[in-house]
Amino acid sequence: GENVEQHPSTLSVQEGDSAVIKCTYSDSASNYFPWYKQELGKRPQLIIDIRSNVGEKKDQRIAVTLNKTAKHFSLHITETQPEDSAVYFCAASRGAAGNKLTFGGGTRVLVKP
């Protein structure tokens, strides 16, 4: 089955700096890659996603890149703010062929003011 690895497990950045989280996946049939943000005790919240027919997607201060050949995808947060502090999860699924999400282990991001 699919295996998703996520690095780093913790990330501390200064406010205003950029944060990058990287994930690799094993199943070449995976074609949908969402990112979730989870604050302590809250639900995972979808913040951005990318499909395998696209190499990059941006939404204001966040962007995701996908390299299908290398089977890895990354989340980039620019101009970080204290409210970006949370745990971020990457995930992968086969989309219409089987929608279950396989999650990475999570990255705890701390933005220091």
Add this chain to the structure above:
Amino acid sequence: DSGVTQTPKHLITATGQRVTLRCSPRSGDLSVYWYQQSLDQGLQFLIQYYNGEERAKGNILERFSAQQFPDLHSELNLSSLELGDSALYFCASSPPGQGRNEQFFGPGTRLTVL
């Protein structure tokens, strides 16, 4: 607010007991997914239902079962509970239609087994 509701928010019970967690998907969503989040296992897929039918199974124990009802709400039943079943249980729903893969999570049920 994702539009997915879950009850109860918290559940405290004893080993050996049985509990039922409830989930109502967003209006119009036909798929419901259940996930378990524990400290050592991360977010793990348990089971998916689509319009009342079981669609996919993940790492769901035999002591656990689920169903989706005609009104599309879903229930996850956990029996013969063990200490290790203590976790956050999330359900998520996704819209119908080709290419609609987004999953929206409910607020979760925190289960504590003593």
